[in-house]
Amino acid sequence: MLAIESAIGGGSIALYSNGERIDGMIGSTLMSRAEDLLPNIDLLLKRNALSISDVNEVVVSNGPGSFTGIRIGLATAMGLAAAGNLRLRRVSALEAIAWTCGRQGEFVVVLPVGRETVCIQTFVRSNDGLTSVTGPEPLGIAELIETTNDDVILLVHPLVQNMLPKGNSDKLFRIESDISNYLAQAATKHQIRESNEPLFVGKRK
Numbered sequence: 001m002l003a004i005e006s007a008i009g010g011g012s013i014a015l016y017s018n019g020e021r022i023d024g025m026i027g028s029t030l031m032s033r034a035e036d037l038l039p040n041i042d043l044l045l046k047r048n049a050l051s052i053s054d055v056n057e058v059v060v061s062n063g064p065g066s067f068t069g070i071r072i073g074l075a076t077a078m079g080l081a082a083a084g085n086l087r088l089r090r091v092s093a094l095e096a097i098a099w100t101c102g103r104q105g106e107f108v109v110v111l112p113v114g115r116e117t118v119c120i121q122t123f124v125r126s127n128d129g130l131t132s133v134t135g136p137e138p139l140g141i142a143e144l145i146e147t148t149n150d151d152v153i154l155l156v157h158p159l160v161q162n163m164l165p166k167g168n169s170d171k172l173f174r175i176e177s178d179i180s181n182y183l184a185q186a187a188t189k190h191q192i193r194e195s196n197e198p199l200f201v202g203k204r205k
Contacts, residue, residue: 007065
């Protein structure tokens with residue numbers, strides 16, 4: 001399986017086999033530009049003595065994140081899937097993190113979508129499984145800082161944590177910046193739903 005996320009930070013890609021990570025890449029710009037994504041996928045495959053013909057499935061984030069990055073990731077994944085007759089799975093990065101984080105009770109996943117804007121979604125995990133309490137919605141950094149004062153668990157991307165005052169909340173937990181790992185794990189080990197629609201979440205109007 002090849003996992004692609006190209007809309008948050010520098011993006012990330014990962015190779016998985018039988019539910020286990022083989023290798024991956026993450027960088028400041030490596031996977032977030034159209035001219036870099038395909039060459040780096042090729043590099044990742046070659047350094048593991050693989051080719052795209054050895055891949056049988058592609059999972060890609062359909063958002064949230066930068067609109068351009070979402071389009072680049074989806075277009076690349078669709079092209080690879082069509083050319084190689086691969087299974088294509090388009091999933092929400094928010095839901096992928098929620099499925100794989102292992103946290104119980106209510107919590108909020110927070111991802112960056114702009115310089116002063118984040119996207120949040122609230123989930124609850126119980127013995128009955130994972131449920132989304134809200135849909136994805138934009139939030140300004142000032143509003144997010146207010147939220148950290150509430151009794152709510154926040155799972156935040158490192159880029160979001162860097163925007164917040166240090167020691168702001170003991171309810172704030174940092175997730176990995178390598179989102180492609182969450183995508184692959186959610187697709188192989190959990191019942192994450194798929195969606196053909198891009199998840200474009202911008203600034204609150």
